[in-house]
Amino acid sequence: MADYPLLTVSLSPHIKSGESVEKIMWTVVACLLPPLILSVFIFGVQTLIITAVSVASCVAVEAISQKLLHRPVTIKDGSAVITGLLMAYIIPPGVPYWIPILGAIMAVYVAKHLLGGIGFNIFNPALIGRAFLMATFPVAMTSAWLPPIRDLSIFKYMGSGVDAVSMATPLYVLKHYGSEALVEKFGSFGTMYIDFFLGWRPGCIGETSSFLLLLGGLFLIYKRYITWHIPASVIVSVGFFTWAFAGDTLFTGNPLLAILSGGVMLGAFFMATDYVTSPSQETAKIVFGVGVGALTVLIRIKGGYPEGVCYAILLMNPLVPALEGWFRPKRFAPLKGTQK
Numbered sequence: 001m002a003d004y005p006l007l008t009v010s011l012s013p014h015i016k017s018g019e020s021v022e023k024i025m026w027t028v029v030a031c032l033l034p035p036l037i038l039s040v041f042i043f044g045v046q047t048l049i050i051t052a053v054s055v056a057s058c059v060a061v062e063a064i065s066q067k068l069l070h071r072p073v074t075i076k077d078g079s080a081v082i083t084g085l086l087m088a089y090i091i092p093p094g095v096p097y098w099i100p101i102l103g104a105i106m107a108v109y110v111a112k113h114l115l116g117g118i119g120f121n122i123f124n125p126a127l128i129g130r131a132f133l134m135a136t137f138p139v140a141m142t143s144a145w146l147p148p149i150r151d152l153s154i155f156k157y158m159g160s161g162v163d164a165v166s167m168a169t170p171l172y173v174l175k176h177y178g179s180e181a182l183v184e185k186f187g188s189f190g191t192m193y194i195d196f197f198l199g200w201r202p203g204c205i206g207e208t209s210s211f212l213l214l215l216g217g218l219f220l221i222y223k224r225y226i227t228w229h230i231p232a233s234v235i236v237s238v239g240f241f242t243w244a245f246a247g248d249t250l251f252t253g254n255p256l257l258a259i260l261s262g263g264v265m266l267g268a269f270f271m272a273t274d275y276v277t278s279p280s281q282e283t284a285k286i287v288f289g290v291g292v293g294a295l296t297v298l299i300r301i302k303g304g305y306p307e308g309v310c311y312a313i314l315l316m317n318p319l320v321p322a323l324e325g326w327f328r329p330k331r332f333a334p335l336k337g338t339q340k
Contacts, residue, residue: 024225025078031216032085032270035206038199042148043093047205053097055084057104065113079118083107086126086270089206090263090310091133094144099137103129123317124277127310134310145169145202169202170261171306189257196260207263217269226273229285230292234268235259237293245297264296267309277317284323291316 039047062080066073087103107129115121134141145168170192174182186192186201195201199209207213220226239255258264272278272292279285292312299308 021079022077025082027223027225028220028270029078029081029085031219032082032089032206034212034216035089035199035209035266036085038209038212039093039205042200042208043146043205044149046097047088047093049097050091050093050095050100051085051088051205054088054100054104055081057101058084058087058108061104061108062113065109066117069113069117071113071117074118077118080108083112083126083129085206086266087129089266090126090130090204092141092144093146093205095137095140099133099140102136103133106132119276121276123314124271124274127271127314130310131314145172147202148200169306170196171300174261175300175306189254193256193260196257204263207266210260210265213265213269217265220269220273226269227282227285229282230273230278230289231268233286233289234272234293234296235264237290238264238296241294241297245301258297258300262300262307263309267292267296267313271309272313272316277313277320279320279323279327281324281327281329284320284327287327288316288320288323291319 036048036051058080059075063073063075084100084104087107088100091099091103107125111123111125111128112118112121130141168176170182170186173185182192183189186195192201196208197210199212201208217226217231221228221231239259242258243255268289272289279288292309295312295315296308299311300306305311
């Protein structure tokens with residue numbers, strides 16, 4: 001009888017690379033650091049303190065949750081650090097320092113570990129943390145905006161009768177005071193494009209610089225940690241639906257302003273692309289991204305809240321299993337009983 005080599009049967013994956021969850025997570029952390037450095041420069045050192053509290057809280061809650069639920073402690077993989085960074089990046093730079101602690105409990109313990117831990121959560125944990133903070137502390141989360149402290153042009157607004165909006169975000173000014181007030185506050189549209197792209201505007205801690213977020217996102221695409229499908233579809237759809245439906249009601253039909261305002265870049269590259277809460281199939285990714293973009297514009301135009309990226313992603317997260325099923329690749333072999 002001929003000798004045949006023994007076959008080893010094991011669970012997938014069968015094709016492996018040098019990448020690991022830990023390496024990917026820490027690479028994402030590195031890509032998120034430049035916006036934090038800029039935020040410290042333009043808003044002050046309190047943004048660094050808030051971010052440090054957020055990260056430390058998420059890591060601590062992760063360890064405590066895994067201990068309480070009798071699971072291996074995996075705080076070294078970087079996932080809790082990313083949650084802490086992203087949650088800090090989507091809250092205003094002037095909130096009290098204890099705010100991120102409560103957000104960390106909701107994001108990590110409730111939205112992540114009570115649903116089974118990493119790989120099983122339905123919603124993006126950082127966004128759930130922010131939504132919780134918005135619901136429980138709406139005043140702190142909507143009035144703690146700061147102007148760029150090194151933007152000397154801010155002094156020209158003092159005593160001008162618009163003190164109530166001198167620290168408001170561009171989206172807030174645009175929604176409640178109109179495009180004329182926006183131009184009066186931030187200058188011409190050309191000036192706004194440059195300032196908003198570079199990050200010289202009021203906003204959440206890590207969302208202001210489209211330039212730095214774009215660089216980090218492109219690097220992740222280059223490393224193949226994410227694909228272009230979701231970021232591109234989110235950004236393009238925000239611009240398209242703004243042009244098609246906003247008109248003079250909000251963005252004066254200005255897609256570029258809509259893309260550079262708020263958290264579109266941060267959400268498109270670093271939140272909507274979360275492995276667990278986004279689709280894996282290419283067509284499903286595009287549909288998912290278009291849904292996020294469309295809901296963002298809908299919330300901005302018709303909702304009472306001037307921003308919509310956070311809630312748009314959360315609303316699309318539960319649809320991921322359905323999208324995966326609808327766009328499942330066709331079988332490469334005929335079903336049993338269909339052979340002729």
